[in-house]
Amino acid sequence: MKQDHEHKQNKKYGMVINLDKCTGCGACMAACMAENNVPFRKDETDKLLSTAWLRIYKLNNGKPYPETDICYLPRPCQQCEGHAGHSPCVSVCPATATDYDMETGIVSQIYTRCFGCRYCMAACPYHVRLFNWWDPVWPDGMEKYLSPNVSVRMRGVVEKCSFCFHRYQLAKDKAYAEGRRELAEEEYQTACTQACPADAITFGDLNNPKHKVYELKNDPRAFRLLERLGTNPKVYYISSREWVRRAGDNYLEHEKTGAVASGHH
Ligand code: SF4
Ligand code: SF4
DSSP states (O other), X not given: OOOOOOOOOOOOEEEEEETTTOOOOOHHHHHHHHHTTOOOOSOOOOTTTOOOSSEEEEEEOOOOTTSOOEEEEEEOOOOXXXXXXXXXXXXXXXXXXXXXXXXXXXXXXXXXXOOSOOHHHHHOTTOOOEEXXXXXXXXXXXXXXXXXXXXXXXXXXXXXXXXXXXXXXXHHHHHHHTTOOSOOGGGSOOHHHHHOTTOOEEEEETTOTTSHHHHHTTOTXXXXXXXXXXXXXXXXXXXXXXXXXXXXXXXXXXXXXXXXXXXXX
16 A cells, blocks of 8 residues: 655544534434434424433524514533543443544444443433433334444443544545545545534534634634533534524523633633
8 A cells, every 4th residue: 555654644623513503404313313223203293211322402692572582502512622521421431332433523432331320311411422322223124224333332431423434444445445545525424514504513623724624713703502611522613693692601691601612710
């Protein structure tokens, strides 16, 4: 295999979601479930029992008609970096079943190590982690449609969004076979990004000036959820509406608003 000796800068994969474009159609959610063998139940109305890795929240500005405004907010794992990889979930897992990958910045979940203590669920401020109370049950014949690239999860383990990490591995295998070390932006994209008909989700390497997310994350309308906690997430949101940005930062009445999070308040 041809070796190249390019300087390898650590990647930091992230997402920028434009909330002014999102229509709440749910295509991202469905694509995610299909891509990652996420089990579903006959009755998905009880969201506490649902295993969706990416969930869409409906926000409203709390004003009566005609000032009413709503916003849909898709919420995958925020892929927190914390300080030098100390994401809240990674810091508490006693089994190293969830880990921060320094090469990509992606927070993994290793099902065969997880023993279901659920510390990570308690530590995650974004409620993105889900516990498998049951073994997955698929409708008759559907096992044939499961993706061979993603392992199915058993009862007793926690799961969450992985930024479709298997796609990164597959793209890298292909690049290596072709004698390349670097991936082009379009070679690794998440399923939700590709499914969005409104082009609301942009995915790429936040450290790479050639990737679209590099610029987008610096948009003056960009914000992250609960910035003040210091979780340093790699999912950014954009909204031109101030009430949406405030909802994302989620300050309580008695707290100061507008302060940049340092994590030390
Ligand atoms: S598919 Fe796109 S428009 Fe639909 S909910 Fe997801 S982000 Fe929003
Ligand atoms: S959003 Fe939750 S699960 Fe994802 S990295 Fe942050 S703490 Fe961990």
